[in-house]
Amino acid sequence: xxxxxxxxxxxxxxxxxxxxxxxxxxxxxxxxxxxxxxxxxxxxxxxxxxxxxxxxxxxxxxxxxxxxxxxxxxxxxxxxxxxxxxxxxxxxxxxxxxxxxxxxxxxxxxxxxxxxxxxxxxxxxxxxxxxxxxxxxxxxxxxxxxxxxxxxxxxxxxxxxxxxxxxxxxxxxxxxxxxxxxxxxxxxxxxxxxxxxxxxxxxxxxxxxxxxxxxxxxxxxxxxxxxxxxxxxxxxxxxxxxxxxxxxxxxxxxxxxxxxxxxxxxxxxxxxxxxxxxxxxxxxxxxxxxxxxxxxxxxxxxxxxxxxxxx
Amino acid sequence: xxxxxxxxxxxxxxxxxxxxxxxxxxxxxxxxxxxxxxxxxxxxxxxxxxxxxxxxxxxxxxxxxxxxxxxxxxxxxxxxxxxxxxxxxxxxxxxxxxxxxxxxxxxxxxxxxxxxxxxxxxxxxxxxxxxxxxxxxxxxxxxxxxxxxxxxxxxxxxxxxxxxxxxxxxxxxxxxxxxxxxxxxxxxxxxxxxxxxxxxxxxxxxxxxxxxxxxxxxxxxxxxxxxxxxxxxxxxxxxxxxxxxxxxxxxxxxxxxxxxxxxxxxxxxxxxxxxxxxxxxxxxxxxxxxxxxxxxxxxxxxxxxxxxxxxxxxxxxxxxxxxxxxxxxxxxxxxxxxxxxxxxx
Numbered sequence: 001x002x003x004x005x006x007x008x009x010x011x012x013x014x015x016x017x018x019x020x021x022x023x024x025x026x027x028x029x030x031x032x033x034x035x036x037x038x039x040x041x042x043x044x045x046x047x048x049x050x051x052x053x054x055x056x057x058x059x060x061x062x063x064x065x066x067x068x069x070x071x072x073x074x075x076x077x078x079x080x081x082x083x084x085x086x087x088x089x090x091x092x093x094x095x096x097x098x099x100x101x102x103x104x105x106x107x108x109x110x111x112x113x114x115x116x117x118x119x120x121x122x123x124x125x126x127x128x129x130x131x132x133x134x135x136x137x138x139x140x141x142x143x144x145x146x147x148x149x150x151x152x153x154x155x156x157x158x159x160x161x162x163x164x165x166x167x168x169x170x171x172x173x174x175x176x177x178x179x180x181x182x183x184x185x186x187x188x189x190x191x192x193x194x195x196x197x198x199x200x201x202x203x204x205x206x207x208x209x210x211x212x213x214x215x216x217x218x219x220x221x222x223x224x225x226x227x228x229x230x231x232x233x234x235x236x237x238x239x240x241x242x243x244x245x246x247x248x249x250x251x252x253x254x255x256x257x258x259x260x261x262x263x264x265x266x267x268x269x270x271x272x273x274x275x276x277x278x279x280x281x282x283x284x285x286x287x288x289x290x291x292x293x294x295x296x297x298x299x300x301x302x303x304x305x306x307x308x309x310x311x
Numbered sequence: 312x313x314x315x316x317x318x319x320x321x322x323x324x325x326x327x328x329x330x331x332x333x334x335x336x337x338x339x340x341x342x343x344x345x346x347x348x349x350x351x352x353x354x355x356x357x358x359x360x361x362x363x364x365x366x367x368x369x370x371x372x373x374x375x376x377x378x379x380x381x382x383x384x385x386x387x388x389x390x391x392x393x394x395x396x397x398x399x400x401x402x403x404x405x406x407x408x409x410x411x412x413x414x415x416x417x418x419x420x421x422x423x424x425x426x427x428x429x430x431x432x433x434x435x436x437x438x439x440x441x442x443x444x445x446x447x448x449x450x451x452x453x454x455x456x457x458x459x460x461x462x463x464x465x466x467x468x469x470x471x472x473x474x475x476x477x478x479x480x481x482x483x484x485x486x487x488x489x490x491x492x493x494x495x496x497x498x499x500x501x502x503x504x505x506x507x508x509x510x511x512x513x514x515x516x517x518x519x520x521x522x523x524x525x526x527x528x529x530x531x532x533x534x535x536x537x538x539x540x541x542x543x544x545x546x547x548x549x550x551x552x553x554x555x556x557x558x559x560x561x562x563x564x565x566x567x568x569x570x571x572x573x574x575x576x577x578x579x580x581x582x583x584x585x586x587x588x589x590x591x592x593x594x595x596x597x598x599x600x601x602x603x604x605x606x607x608x609x610x611x612x613x614x615x616x617x618x619x620x621x622x623x624x625x626x627x628x629x630x631x632x633x634x635x636x637x638x639x640x641x642x643x644x645x646x647x648x649x650x651x652x653x654x655x656x
Contacts, residue, residue, distance in 0.1 A: 036391075085641060091645070095595065102585075102634075102636055103637035106631060107341075110338075114628075233454070236454055290444075291447075299451075
């Protein structure tokens with residue numbers, strides 16, 4: 001029972017950064033923009049979030065919040081770069097995304113070495129500690145699994161219905177979806193496709209930044225080069241598996257979170273299985289899921305295609 | 312022809328200057344002196360016979376993976392998977408070099424081509440997987456190739472760190488050295504430059520010929536320029552997609568094998584510092600032209616060599632090359648002359 005509690009709890013914790021990034025990417029892809037740079041945006045968030053909390057450490061409990069804010073901001077700024085090349089210059093989104101991820105890998109490692117040198121990040125950086133929700137955390141089983149986490153976990157899952165409501169029950173959400181399906185049509189009725197897409201990319205970048213900030217600031221404060229280790233790409237797969245729908249993406253994120261949780265558990269059991277197979281698991285899962293569950297016609301029609309208003 | 316060439320040289324020069332400036336600016340923000348860094352880098356890459364030789368040596372994997380990416384992108388296939396294909400090629404060569412080679416007579420001209428063939432098959436089949444997924448299940452190759460990179464990375468790690476290919480003594484996360492008669496010969500006694508460079512250049516020439524002078528090459532380009540139009544004129548998308556996925560993977564796989572057989576006699580878990588990702592910048596800077604890829608891979612070889620010098624002498628992380636590569640890529644996209652990106656599908 002205790003084991004089950006722990007697995008469920010760590011599933012939620014593992015799913016949170018994936019879900020943060022995936023929710024942003026749902027919006028971005030729904031508007032027709034495929035953002036592979038999400039991996040790089042997460043990494044930027046992870047690094048700058050932690051560095052900020054490190055430098056503002058004397059503000060105690062406020063430090064991680066400022067860190068998280070800066071994490072989102074660095075995701076936003078990185079996404080701004082994406083906007084310049086993808087929307088303004090109408091470059092290929094896949095190539096730009098790759099470039100941004102490379103940029104983030106390089107920049108964070110150069111700065112990491114500059115600031116922390118060979119010693120790694122110190123352990124006394126303020127971070128988001130586990131909180132136990134009053135009363136709710138007293139409920140047997142559910143208390144330990146669902147209601148004792150760092151605050152970001154709660155906030156992230158609260159975001160799911162918000163994003164769902166935004167996409168499906170607001171005028172703006174409808175416009176976003178139209179941008180991804182028939183940009184020309186929505187443009188003829190007076191919406192500015194480039195502007196909507198820009199906003200969606202910036203939102204996705206911010207969310208990816210938060211996701212990265214979660215990795216470096218929640219539960220354990222740490223940054224290591226390339227610490228996202230493909231989580232941004234997994235978030236992309238979650239979007240596809242979740243059929244570009246926030247609630248289904250949440251389910252998919254939980255599935256991958258479970259994958260990560262089992263990884264850690266199996267390793268701790270000391271089973272006679274090489275650890276690499278578990279690290280590989282989420283990526284295999286992505287491949288299986290993509291080839292088994294998603295048909296050709298599910299993606300937004302105009303996904304990945306640069307929009308030229310003069311055409 | 313002459314003017315196209317001139318334009319290419321001028322654009323490239325502009326892109327590079329802009330990239331060096333931007334990168335320098337970022338280095339200032341990071342608290343480094345870019346002039347000192349660049350001077351160190353240039354001296355490291357070109358300042359001595361040794362440096363120059365190493366620059367050439369380091370450009371070989373970039374050329375092989377760059378060709379892999381160029382041929383795929385030409386066909387409109389967004390293969391981001393050269394990294395994984397490179398690793399699988401190296402893994403196949405390791406398997407051959409440490410297990411199979413001892414069962415065969417120790418004759419280099421038998422063992423080397425066999426080893427390369429295995430790597431070509433390994434990389435090619437690994438490259439064909441996303442092709443098959445794309446054709447049969449409609450899976451976007453961008454995502455599947457990225458996923459397969461991670462699978463390959465952990466697979467290599469599983470094999471050489473605790474797996475069947477780990478060295479017999481089981482001390483480190485690496486394989487045993489491959490058999491001596493699978494080593495690629497070096498060209499000069501005093502330098503690490505090896506015949507891999509000749510193979511890579513020859514392949515670049517052959518690919519240029521294939522791409523621009525044969526029916527296969529015409530089909531590749533036609534599919535890349537517009538799949539539906541190509542199909543309407545009777546070109547099989549399925550066949551070409553599959554062929555190019557295999558070819559692209561095979562080139563990267565051969566690149567991995569060459570790197571292993573010439574330099575590292577053993578496979579480690581950190582065998583590739585991201586050659587397959589850099590390859591995208593290499594190929595795009597060369598406008599997806601195999602011949603020009605020779606020049607751009609030299610540039611990236613020099614960048615790599617320069618970054619090692621910077622790390623050694625100034626203490627800047629050598630990952631500064633990734634930053635530089637990314638900036639070059641962004642400027643390539645920015646220079647609108649790269650028309651293929653907007654013609655996609």
